[in-house]
Amino acid sequence: MRQNNLLKILFLTLYWVCAAVFIVVYDGVVLISDxxxxxxxxxxxDILANLGIVVAVTLVAGAAIxxxxxxxxxxxxxxxxxxxxxxxxxxxxxxxxxxxxxxAILFITAxxxxxxxxxxxxLRLVAxxxxxxxxxxxxxxxxxxxxxxxxxxxxxxxxxxGVLVSFLLGRYHRPREETLIFLFMDLKSSTAYAEQLGHMxxxxxIQDCFADLTETVVRHDAQIYQYVGDEVVLTxxxxxxxxxxxxxxxxxxxxxxxxxxxxxxxxxxxVMPEFKAGLNLGxxxxxxxxxxxxxxxxxxxxxxxxxxxxxxxxxxxxxxLVSEPVREALPEQSMFEFHPVGVLPLKGKQQPVSxxxxxxxxx
Amino acid sequence: MPLHPYTxxxxxxxxxxxxxxxxxxxxxxxxxxQTVSAWGFSLGAALGLLLGxxxxxxxxxxxxxxxxxxxxxxxxGAYIGIAAAVFLTAGFLAGxxxxxxxxxxxxxxLSPEAVVQVGFAFVVFLxxxxxxxxxxxxxxxxLARYLSGRYHRPRKAQRIFLFLDLTSSTAIAERLGPxxxxxxxxxxxxxxxxxIIDSEGELFQYVGDEIVMVxxPEKGAExxxxxxxxxxxxxxxxxxxxxxxxxxxxxxxxKAGLHYGEVLIAEIGSYRKDIAYHGDPINTAARICATCxxxxxxxxxxxxMFTLFSPHHEEFRFTSMGMFNLKGKKKPVGLLSIEQRxxxxxxxxx
Numbered sequence: 001m002r003q004n005n006l007l008k009i010l011f012l013t014l015y016w017v018c019a020a021v022f023i024v025v026y027d028g029v030v031l032i033s034d035x036x037x038x039x040x041x042x043x044x045x046d047i048l049a050n051l052g053i054v055v056a057v058t059l060v061a062g063a064a065i066x067x068x069x070x071x072x073x074x075x076x077x078x079x080x081x082x083x084x085x086x087x088x089x090x091x092x093x094x095x096x097x098x099x100x101x102x103x104a105i106l107f108i109t110a111x112x113x114x115x116x117x118x119x120x121x122x123l124r125l126v127a128x129x130x131x132x133x134x135x136x137x138x139x140x141x142x143x144x145x146x147x148x149x150x151x152x153x154x155x156x157x158x159x160x161x162g163v164l165v166s167f168l169l170g171r172y173h174r175p176r177e178e179t180l181i182f183l184f185m186d187l188k189s190s191t192a193y194a195e196q197l198g199h200m201x202x203x204x205x206i207q208d209c210f211a212d213l214t215e216t217v218v219r220h221d222a223q224i225y226q227y228v229g230d231e232v233v234l235t236x237x238x239x240x241x242x243x244x245x246x247x248x249x250x251x252x253x254x255x256x257x258x259x260x261x262x263x264x265x266x267x268x269x270x271v272m273p274e275f276k277a278g279l280n281l282g283x284x285x286x287x288x289x290x291x292x293x294x295x296x297x298x299x300x301x302x303x304x305x306x307x308x309x310x311x312x313x314x315x316x317x318x319x320x321l322v323s324e325p326v327r328e329a330l331p332e333q334s335m336f337e338f339h340p341v342g343v344l345p346l347k348g349k350q351q352p353v354s355x356x357x358x359x360x361x362x363x
Numbered sequence: 364m365p366l367h368p369y370t371x372x373x374x375x376x377x378x379x380x381x382x383x384x385x386x387x388x389x390x391x392x393x394x395x396x397q398t399v400s401a402w403g404f405s406l407g408a409a410l411g412l413l414l415g416x417x418x419x420x421x422x423x424x425x426x427x428x429x430x431x432x433x434x435x436x437x438x439x440g441a442y443i444g445i446a447a448a449v450f451l452t453a454g455f456l457a458g459x460x461x462x463x464x465x466x467x468x469x470x471x472x473l474s475p476e477a478v479v480q481v482g483f484a485f486v487v488f489l490x491x492x493x494x495x496x497x498x499x500x501x502x503x504x505x506l507a508r509y510l511s512g513r514y515h516r517p518r519k520a521q522r523i524f525l526f527l528d529l530t531s532s533t534a535i536a537e538r539l540g541p542x543x544x545x546x547x548x549x550x551x552x553x554x555x556x557x558x559i560i561d562s563e564g565e566l567f568q569y570v571g572d573e574i575v576m577v578x579x580p581e582k583g584a585e586x587x588x589x590x591x592x593x594x595x596x597x598x599x600x601x602x603x604x605x606x607x608x609x610x611x612x613x614x615x616x617x618k619a620g621l622h623y624g625e626v627l628i629a630e631i632g633s634y635r636k637d638i639a640y641h642g643d644p645i646n647t648a649a650r651i652c653a654t655c656x657x658x659x660x661x662x663x664x665x666x667x668m669f670t671l672f673s674p675h676h677e678e679f680r681f682t683s684m685g686m687f688n689l690k691g692k693k694k695p696v697g698l699l700s701i702e703q704r705x706x707x708x709x710x711x712x713x
Binding site for chain 1: 517631645
């Protein structure tokens with residue numbers, strides 16, 4: 001399983017365990033004192049024992065729901081509008097929560113009464129409890145706990161992997177220098193397509209192209225930094241980008257994904273979208289910018305160079321141009337071959353950069 | 364009498380908080396006492412009002428410069444302290460008039476009941492403050508757009524675009540070095556808040572050193588908002604001249620391009636989502652901004668803008684610069700440079 005998915009499941013499970021601890025302690029401290037005040041008798045409840053049971057149950061049920069969400073449901077509903085997806089998920093999870101809570105109460109009641117599960121008295125007591133304000137509140141509490149956790153996850157995904165965590169920790173509150181890998185991908189002949197297809201179809205073409213990028217991004221551990229018109233910027237840390245040649249493999253993977261979808265694109269738009277790209281590695285400054293609208297922004301020469309590489313694809317008649325530092329950083333025995341195609345003079349730099357074409361050998 | 368945009372912005376934000384915390388109060392009452400009365404909501408609403416006022420205070424501005432998590436915790440902590448003080452004083456005074464003894468009051472203030480109430484209020488404050496922060500990460504109002512799925516299919520719309528760029532950013536970057544330049548940009552972007560709110564625009568994107576602003580034609584043409592924005596930013600920079608000079612030794616200088624037309628608004632991406640504008644006007648605005656240096660102007664707009672407002676305006680002067688062949692455009696575009704006529708008078712506009 002991907003590390004990323006594992007972290008998400010861990011987050012959800014922990015979130016719910018915290019919710020469970022809270023409700024048990026709350027019940028223990030407040031409700032008991034209420035009951036004592038109202039009835040005038042001392043009630044003894046073993047909070048620690050209760051805590052143990054509830055945490056154990058939440059761990060198991062939470063992990064199951066989290067796995068279901070992260071590995072299955074989220075991917076299924078990814079292309080739906082966010083509101084609709086949340087609504088469908090709410091319906092699904094609340095139903096589950098109702099069923100599981102009822103079952104849990106059923107077992108506990110049967111145990112306390114020493115009766116069978118389907119005994120009339122047991123069923124009556126369970127029904128009474130579930131329809132009482134307490135029962136309804138329990139369901140409501142857990143629904144809110146589940147939905148708020150999923151919402152946090154959705155927002156985090158929307159912002160890009162790791163961005164929310166960086167903001168939470170204030171990692172880039174002061175600008176920081178980092179060495180990152182950048183891949184700029186740009187839709188070829190976009191102006192011609194825009195004219196040929198008309199605005200509406202062109203916009204949908206871009207939507208489709210970027211939706212098809214999802215698989216690649218997940219498979220190759222990339223982060224989508226920004227969409228700028230018909231261009232998309234992917235980034236990696238050095239470690240993630242170089243592992244398995246991710247940064248290069250991502251481009252070829254995306255290229256292949258699009259080609260596999262050629263029949264769809266041809267049928268829907270009458271054109272086959274192709275991307276050209278520039279790949280570079282270097283130091284940039286990373287900083288939180290903006291107040292009203294906050295964003296993680298990257299600034300530096302490395303970015304400008306990447307943009308230049310991508311722009312030069314047409315001039316060199318290549319799909320992907322790679323800079324010298326990337327070629328040096330990638331191991332020799334990788335599944336790629338590099339062919340020098342020339343040098344590129346850069347604005348403000350005295351030394352022109354050597355430019356290579358990357359070719360996949362074993363894909 | 365129309366309200367100033369900034370006042371409207373604050374009122375809207377405070378009333379949202381009043382309603383949100385009011386509902387939380389109501390829910391707490393239902394959960395805790397299993398009754399419903401006007402009390403739960405009123406008490407929550409009062410807390411919400413306090414929270415709203417504090418969020419727009421200097422204290423919040425101070426704490427707001429801390430990192431996200433620290434800021435959220437510090438704010439919630441400080442607010443709840445203030446709220447507890449306010450409510451305890453109120454409770455004490457009310458008790459005094461009702462003839463309660465000091466012991467009774469002390470017993471209440473330390474009871475689990477009171478602790479739970481304060482604890483719950485703290486959690487509510489923390490959630491509200493964090494949600495406000497997250498909303499800023501997405502951009503104001505963007506969350507609602509995703510939830511509604513409004514742009515799940517592209518929609519046609521008319522929009523005004525303004526590209527704002529720093530003049531001679533390359534030279535500044537070289538002079539300051541990467542670290543200081545990044546901090547310089549951070550500071551400059553932070554100062555855009557008030558101009559954005561006051562001109563009722565929306566910051567669409569940061570692209571490199573540039574920022575892209577968007578208005579609907581109505582909002583942009585009203586009070587010449589889209590043009591006023593540029594001069595509001597200039598004024599803000601002028602006000603902070605000393606600060607920029609002292610900290611960085613350089614004052615930001617800006618240039619901008621303004622254009623308007625039909626675009627498509629679409630939700631893109633499924634992993635990292637974004638709302639994007641597709642179409643010619645946005646590229647044209649960028650090209651117009653890039654033309655500034657060539658013609659020695661700071662702020663250029665296309666002649667198309669005059670379908671939205673008249674070129675005769677007492678506050679701004681438009682000077683025709685001629686027709687230009689912009690990259691990617693088949694027909695030449697008429698460009699005009701914009702200047703402010705009365706620097707002094709505009710300061711008390713609105």
